[in-house]
Amino acid sequence: MAAALSRALKLPGKKGSELGEYDPLTQADSEDESEDDDLVLNYPRNGLGRDSFHGAGGSTKLRGSRSGRLVVAGDSPQEDGDDWRERLPNKSQQGRDDVKGGQYWSPSREDREQLGGSGLRIHGTDEEAKRLKRKNAVRASFFLVPLVCAMLLVLLCAFLIPCQKGALAKRPQWERALGDAGGVTPPALAVWDVDGDSVDDVLLSVTEWTNDTHPTQGNKIYSAVVLSGANGQLLWRKVMWEPVMYIQCGLQLNTKPLPVCLLIGKSIIMAVNGTTGKNLWSTLLRNIESQAVLLPDVQGDSVPDLLIATLPANEALDLSLTLISGLTGATLGQSVSFNLTGQGKLIGPLLHETQQGAPYILFGLGNVVAISLRDIYIRATSKLPLTPTLRQKDPGWEGLKKTNSSSSFIHIFRGSERVEFLLPLVAGFGTYHNNLDTLSNLNSSKSDWVLVYGFSKISVLRQRDARKQWTFNSAPIHSQPTPGHFNDDGILDLFFQHSANGIMKAQVIDGANGRPLWTAQFVCPRLVLETAAVSTSTGLSAFVFWASEPITAQKNITKATVAPGVTAAEPVIRKLFLLHPAYPTILMQLATTTDTAVAAAVSYEKRQKDASYITVSPRPAPDSEPAARIVKSIRLRAAIAKGRVVTLGESLETGVTGKLDTSELDKFYRHLFFKY
Numbered sequence: 001m002a003a004a005l006s007r008a009l010k011l012p013g014k015k016g017s018e019l020g021e022y023d024p025l026t027q028a029d030s031e032d033e034s035e036d037d038d039l040v041l042n043y044p045r046n047g048l049g050r051d052s053f054h055g056a057g058g059s060t061k062l063r064g065s066r067s068g069r070l071v072v073a074g075d076s077p078q079e080d081g082d083d084w085r086e087r088l089p090n091k092s093q094q095g096r097d098d099v100k101g102g103q104y105w106s107p108s109r110e111d112r113e114q115l116g117g118s119g120l121r122i123h124g125t126d127e128e129a130k131r132l133k134r135k136n137a138v139r140a141s142f143f144l145v146p147l148v149c150a151m152l153l154v155l156l157c158a159f160l161i162p163c164q165k166g167a168l169a170k171r172p173q174w175e176r177a178l179g180d181a182g183g184v185t186p187p188a189l190a191v192w193d194v195d196g197d198s199v200d201d202v203l204l205s206v207t208e209w210t211n212d213t214h215p216t217q218g219n220k221i222y223s224a225v226v227l228s229g230a231n232g233q234l235l236w237r238k239v240m241w242e243p244v245m246y247i248q249c250g251l252q253l254n255t256k257p258l259p260v261c262l263l264i265g266k267s268i269i270m271a272v273n274g275t276t277g278k279n280l281w282s283t284l285l286r287n288i289e290s291q292a293v294l295l296p297d298v299q300g301d302s303v304p305d306l307l308i309a310t311l312p313a314n315e316a317l318d319l320s321l322t323l324i325s326g327l328t329g330a331t332l333g334q335s336v337s338f339n340l341t342g343q344g345k346l347i348g349p350l351l352h353e354t355q356q357g358a359p360y361i362l363f364g365l366g367n368v369v370a371i372s373l374r375d376i377y378i379r380a381t382s383k384l385p386l387t388p389t390l391r392q393k394d395p396g397w398e399g400l401k402k403t404n405s406s407s408s409f410i411h412i413f414r415g416s417e418r419v420e421f422l423l424p425l426v427a428g429f430g431t432y433h434n435n436l437d438t439l440s441n442l443n444s445s446k447s448d449w450v451l452v453y454g455f456s457k458i459s460v461l462r463q464r465d466a467r468k469q470w471t472f473n474s475a476p477i478h479s480q481p482t483p484g485h486f487n488d489d490g491i492l493d494l495f496f497q498h499s500a501n502g503i504m505k506a507q508v509i510d511g512a513n514g515r516p517l518w519t520a521q522f523v524c525p526r527l528v529l530e531t532a533a534v535s536t537s538t539g540l541s542a543f544v545f546w547a548s549e550p551i552t553a554q555k556n557i558t559k560a561t562v563a564p565g566v567t568a569a570e571p572v573i574r575k576l577f578l579l580h581p582a583y584p585t586i587l588m589q590l591a592t593t594t595d596t597a598v599a600a601a602v603s604y605e606k607r608q609k610d611a612s613y614i615t616v617s618p619r620p621a622p623d624s625e626p627a628a629r630i631v632k633s634i635r636l637r638a639a640i641a642k643g644r645v646v647t648l649g650e651s652l653e654t655g656v657t658g659k660l661d662t663s664e665l666d667k668f669y670r671h672l673f674f675k676y
Contacts, residue, residue: 172638174232178225179206181618181627186599189616191229192249192435194259194274199229200603202614202631203261205244206237224263226277227631229603229612236277242266246291249274250437251326254302262292262306262436269308271329281329285322287312292324293349294441296359298377300386303327304438307376309349309363310335321349321361323380333380338409342366344418353445355464358394360410368412368422368451370397375408400466412466417454421480425450425460425492425511427533427541429483450481450494458494460511470514474507475500484533484541486510486517486581493517495531495543499524504547506531518584520648523548525574532602534611534636536580537673543579544613544636546597548572550587550648576613578640582668587646590639595619595630603633609673610637640669 188205195201203226210219224244226235242265251260251271259274269292270282290309298305306324319340323332344366352360352370359373372393374385385391400410413419423429424444435441448469449461455476460469475498486493491511498505504525508518531545576591595617603612612633619630645665 172642173632173634175630175632176227176232176234177619177628177630178204179208179223179629180220181620181629182207183618184596184598187616187629188224188244188247188264189599189601189614190247190249190261190435191601191603191614192259192261192274193229194226194249194261195228195235196275197228197230198606200605200612201229201235202227202601202603202633203247203249204599204616204631205247206629207243224277226274229605229614229633232631232633238263238270238272238277240265240268240270242268245288248292248436250435250440251294252304252438253280253327264288264292264308269306269324269329283324283329283331285310285331289319289346290349292436293351293361294436294438295323295351295373296389297387298323298373298385298390299325299332301325301327304436305332307349307351307361309346311346319346319363319365321363321376323377332377333382336376336379338371340365340367340369342418345420347419347422350422350424351441351445352463353442354394354397356392356394356396357389358392358397359389359445360394360397362412362422364412364419366418367414368419369409370412371408371410372398396465410466412461413451413453415453417457419451419453420455420477421450421452423450423480423483424448425483427483427485427492427535450483452477452481456498458496458509458514460514472509472514474498475505478528479530482531482533482543483511484543485535486540486543488539495533495545497531497545499528503551506545506547508543518579518581520587521551523551526572527574527596529597529600532600532613534602535675537609537671537675538580538582540581542636542672542674544590544602545577545579546574547577548575550646552648576634577646578636578643580672583665585648586665587648588640588669589644589646590636591634593617604674604676605635606676609675610635611674612636613639636674637672640672 191200246264249261289311293307320335348363481496483492578588597615599616
């Protein structure tokens with residue numbers, strides 16, 4: 001009984017058991033009943049003790065007689081818990097659990113005035129809160145604005161650019177009819193990006209008839225036209241009073257940063273704006289016989305100058321070289337004439353820069369000679385050279401002159417057999433790529449040379465001393481060899497063709513030693529056209545050439561030799577093949593046609609990493625309409641995707657064999673890109 005009364009009254013000598021238990025003595029002494037009511041209702045429910053609130057910066061009061069007290073070891077939790085349940089029947093179990101843990105904090109009236117409804121202290125004033133909101137808004141804007149811009153850029157790259165590529169891919173090829181067919185005479189043809197769309201455009205000469213019913217020489221219209229390399233659209237046309245023999249682009253005029261192209265006829269050289277066709281300057285000459293040679297600056301105006309060869313018809317051995325200002329087109333002095341002994345077609349002129357940096361001009365008729373550009377300038381202008389480059393002579397080259405000879409010529413090649421071709425051993429050099437840009441010409445002027453003479457001999461001449469590095473004997477060669485990388489030794493190899501008895505043989509010989517690397521035979525396509533070597537992403541070259549059916553067995557050879565006479569009335573089907581050195585036993589057949597291509601070029605598309613093969617062919621028109629010259633462009637990657645694989649099997653001479661893996665082949669050509 002006494003124990004029960006003591007527990008009920010909670011005399012001062014008795015230890016308390018739990019925080020927050022009901023004490024009738026303290027309750028009786030309370031002056032403010034609402035304060036104790038608040039104490040019961042507002043105890044913290046997150047379980048934070050005194051140390052936690054100190055860490056948060058708040059104030060705590062240790063409960064004593066009225067404010068609170070600590071739980072002391074020795075109290076009986078079970079006993080006190082029973083009393084708690086008896087005296088607080090209206091409290092929930094969750095509240096009792098929260099009260100039981102550790103220390104209890106009871107806020108004073110001042111603390112309660114500074115606390116919000118959540119029981120946490122509010123820091124700062126309303127002004128600080130507004131400032132904080134503005135700061136957060138600025139931070140959010142600094143994050144969101146770049147994010148939105150980045151998303152827009154990603155969408156632009158992911159959707160718009162592929163759409164442009166897709167638009168180009170929808171036209172894997174295009175063709176356009178221009179002017180008169182012109183027979184089998186090849187027109188002037190060049191490729192250059194004149195409209196700035198990163199796709200090389202097509203420049204060619206065109207001949208048209210007027211509406212006169214009796215065509216004569218006087219009612220022909222000659223012009224140079226430019227077609228867009230992307231879709232064949234006509235960009236501009238320049239009417240000339242004589243046929244255009246050569247078109248060259250890439251001349252750089254410092255005063256006018258624009259693409260400059262040269263239109264060269266028999267008696268005129270005209271420089272035009274490649275974008276609009278507007279005339280920049282023109283020069284009249286007589287009996288022009290060659291393309292323009294890009295020279296270093298010889299008159300000190302910081303613009304490259306030009307050299308042209310003229311050859312009068314009635315004086316076959318009297319060859320003249322003329323210097324022309326690249327800036328104004330004015331002739332520099334007079335033409336310099338040379339009396340050459342020899343027969344054959346004109347070789348060069350070509351610019352060569354020796355290892356000492358001295359410029360020389362190579363040219364000839366049947367033979368090949370060289371003369372210092374310094375000597376040409378002095379003889380043309382009767383003045384000493386103005387620029388440091390022009391003053392140089394190479395003692396080593398000057399030593400190649402014959403002793404006891406008053407001639408100023410350096411004999412590069414002289415023999416009983418006439419020279420057919422002399423070209424720099426440089427990738428991309430050929431009749432289809434007649435550029436005047438400084439970089440291409442610098443590479444060409446410092447290289448060795450490929451020499452074809454006697455119709456069937458190929459040699460490589462070393463540029464340092466004009467000695468033959470190696471010689472390869474072949475059947476008669478009818479087209480200019482094409483330099484390209486067939487193996488990975490870093491030295492250009494040579495692809496060439498020769499035909500006899502209805503059979504065309506295509507060969508690749510090693511540029512390092514003249515040994516055969518690849519050989520295949522075909523039914524003769526009755527077509528003589530230079531092979532194109534296209535640079536690829538593999539580091540090797542893809543060779544694009546025309547042929548007919550490949551010959552892989554002896555019975556096919558016999559059939560091919562008699563077929564031309566028996567089936568002469570049947571149309572000849574010509575096929576365009578692509579050979580990549582990674583798969584030498586197969587060819588990709590890109591196209592077939594019965595047309596006779598008379599000129600070809602390669603147009604590069606830098607953004608798409610693609611290239612187009614462009615051909616010019618005469619095609620008879622139906623219904624007695626005048627025949628037309630057809631310009632056709634085939635995109636190589638699209639043609640490969642739709643092409644047919646032709647297996648050569650074992651080569652008849654080189655013994656190249658290999659098992660074809662179709663899946664690897666498809667993957668290889670899918671990832672093959674073309675580059676300039």
